[in-house]
Amino acid sequence: xxxxxxxxxxxxxxxxxxxxxVFLAPFIDDLQLLFDIGVETYDAYAQEQFKLRVVVLxxxxxxxxxxxxSGCPYSGFQGCVVCGQETHCIRLPKSKKQSYAGHRRFLxxxxxxxxxxxxxxxxxxxxxxxxxxxxxETAKVLVRQFDSTLYDFVHVEKNMGESLTGTxxxxxxxxxxxxxxxxxxxxxxxxxxxxxxxEGNNTTLPxxxxxxxxxxxxxxxxxxxxxxxxxxxxxxxDELDKLQEELCVTSCLLEKHFPPxxxxxxxxxxxxxxxxxxxxxxxxFRWMYPFERFMKVIKGRVRNKNxxxxxxxxxxxxxxxxxxxxxxxxxxxxxxxPPGNHNTCGIQIGVDSSSITDGTPLSAAKLVxxxxxxxxKAHFFVLQHTSEVLPYIKRHMYFLxxxxxxxxxxxxxxEHSNTFGHWLRKEVERxxxxxxxxxxxxxxxxxxxxxxxIIKYDVYAINGYTIRTKACEGKVxxxxxVSVVATDTHISKEVVTYAKNTYYGVLQEIWVLDYHFKRxxxxxxxxxxxxxxxxxxxxxxxxxxxxxxxxKGDPFILAS
Numbered sequence: 001x002x003x004x005x006x007x008x009x010x011x012x013x014x015x016x017x018x019x020x021x022v023f024l025a026p027f028i029d030d031l032q033l034l035f036d037i038g039v040e041t042y043d044a045y046a047q048e049q050f051k052l053r054v055v056v057l058x059x060x061x062x063x064x065x066x067x068x069x070s071g072c073p074y075s076g077f078q079g080c081v082v083c084g085q086e087t088h089c090i091r092l093p094k095s096k097k098q099s100y101a102g103h104r105r106f107l108x109x110x111x112x113x114x115x116x117x118x119x120x121x122x123x124x125x126x127x128x129x130x131x132x133x134x135x136x137e138t139a140k141v142l143v144r145q146f147d148s149t150l151y152d153f154v155h156v157e158k159n160m161g162e163s164l165t166g167t168x169x170x171x172x173x174x175x176x177x178x179x180x181x182x183x184x185x186x187x188x189x190x191x192x193x194x195x196x197x198x199e200g201n202n203t204t205l206p207x208x209x210x211x212x213x214x215x216x217x218x219x220x221x222x223x224x225x226x227x228x229x230x231x232x233x234x235x236x237x238d239e240l241d242k243l244q245e246e247l248c249v250t251s252c253l254l255e256k257h258f259p260p261x262x263x264x265x266x267x268x269x270x271x272x273x274x275x276x277x278x279x280x281x282x283x284x285f286r287w288m289y290p291f292e293r294f295m296k297v298i299k300g301r302v303r304n305k306n307x308x309x310x311x312x313x314x315x316x317x318x319x320x321x322x323x324x325x326x327x328x329x330x331x332x333x334x335x336x337x338p339p340g341n342h343n344t345c346g347i348q349i350g351v352d353s354s355s356i357t358d359g360t361p362l363s364a365a366k367l368v369x370x371x372x373x374x375x376x377k378a379h380f381f382v383l384q385h386t387s388e389v390l391p392y393i394k395r396h397m398y399f400l401x402x403x404x405x406x407x408x409x410x411x412x413x414x415e416h417s418n419t420f421g422h423w424l425r426k427e428v429e430r431x432x433x434x435x436x437x438x439x440x441x442x443x444x445x446x447x448x449x450x451x452x453x454i455i456k457y458d459v460y461a462i463n464g465y466t467i468r469t470k471a472c473e474g475k476v477x478x479x480x481x482v483s484v485v486a487t488d489t490h491i492s493k494e495v496v497t498y499a500k501n502t503y504y505g506v507l508q509e510i511w512v513l514d515y516h517f518k519r520x521x522x523x524x525x526x527x528x529x530x531x532x533x534x535x536x537x538x539x540x541x542x543x544x545x546x547x548x549x550x551x552k553g554d555p556f557i558l559a560s
Contacts, residue, residue, distance in 0.1 A: 075265065080272075177211075361460055484505075528544055529550030
């Protein structure tokens with residue numbers, strides 16, 4: 001979206017406060033007209049009239065503005081716009097704030113946490129999770145005629161991050177585990193081991209489960225500094241229900257170790273994130289990051305603080321004028337649209353990426369000549385995963401068994417790996433001399449082998465993911481981790497068994513093999529030894545030790 005279209009200014013004299021709906025009333029009337037009746041509009045392309053209708057899918061605003069705009073309560077005992085009247089909220093008399101704990105309601109009915117008392121509020125929880133209101137129910141309770149019950153993820157992320165880090169690091173003014181929070185525990189008779197201890201004129205607060213020592217704080221900050229997260233991950237609908245359960249369990253674990261004052265409405269709203277994704281798709285389409293960044297652009301145009309409105313208006317006029325002229329110059333970047341982060345052309349040294357079978361390269365291409373052994377392994381890997389080559393694999397194995405009848409299965413497999421590429425090329429050439437029509441174009445080129453010069457990339461996009469090599473990782477994103485489910489072949493005393501295993505590794509290089517008629521991308525990875533480098537913790541999470549490498553004889557996987 002161009003920057004000039006990102007925001008429509010509404011000039012209001014004075015400060016409307018909670019009565020901004022008065023200024024929006026004409027806008028609401030127009031939307032109602034466009035939705036119910038529509039207006040006759042001329043289509044210049046089709047050269048015909050049609051009836052234009054409009055619908056508002058959602059609005060983008062922070063949480064207090066959501067309540068002001070729609071008329072839903074956003075604080076107090078009904079502070080959750082999704083739970084509504086079934087919001088679980090208690091008043092903390094000492095901290096003088098509301099606490100929105102009670103996330104055990106969102107767990108499965110037979111979950112272990114529902115029966116625990118001491119770790120939570122001293123009672124078992126068997127209440128069902130609240131059902132969100134439908135459209136008719138929402139229309140009955142709304143004060144105003146504008147329904148917008150989607151909250152902004154940006155402020156949920158910001159406020160929860162500040163509360164969590166402030167409490168864990170015990171930052172003055174940011175922590176939610178202070179003296180008043182402990183007095184609330186005394187008031188409700190919860191967790192007596194955390195009650196303040198008064199000894200004469202001194203009052204001490206016992207260490208809670210969320211309290212960190214100085215060494216633990218250093219490790220925590222170092223972990224955050226070195227953290228790398230995936231980029232460009234696609235949404236898998238089948239995994240949203242599992243993610244929702246993990247969110248609820250995480251909220252309950254926080255209730256075990258954090259005081260009730262920690263759970264403000266922003267902490268509670270996280271349990272509804274997957275619901276929003278199911279309703280409206282990816283969150284980045286409706287979060288406030290672009291608007292918050294654009295506010296910085298607007299503030300940067302102010303040169304005279306006595307006349308900020310005039311400075312902003314003059315800056316907008318100047319930007320629109322420059323943009324109009326830039327549209328007539330081919331090599332000038334359009335104002336308001338940031339340049340792309342990826343080099344998608346890949347033609348710096350004459351390499352065409354249009355014939356690549358899977359994915360799209362996002363960095364410049366490099367032509368490299370590799371040594372014979374990894375080149376042979378890469379070619380053999382492609383042959384193994386080409387359906388038209390499978391009959392030749394069986395023929396070659398049959399040939400080796402008759403040529404070396406005394407060799408074991410493992411030795412025959414190794415011989416097959418070393419000699420199959422050369423044997424296939426000779427076999428196809430022999431068949432071409434007899435009947436050319438029986439050999440497909442794919443077999444002609446793929447048996448000949450790829451070009452000796454390998455095309456390498458650092459960044460690649462495929463299957464909704466942006467993949468980077470280990471050497472090309474940034475300071476924020478980590479996209480070099482790969483996993484693959486493969487069928488293993490185990491040979492022991494002439495007995496061959498097959499089993500499926502999941503392998504984890506790190507992407508080192510992205511190769512594209514040029515077979516003349518098409519280019520096939522493959523990933524060269526360092527694989528972790530499954531015996532010593534992969535294990536599961538008590539919570540069922542898979543822990544991978546990337547320094548314990550194995551399976552060095554088979555480093556390649558297909559990019560797809």
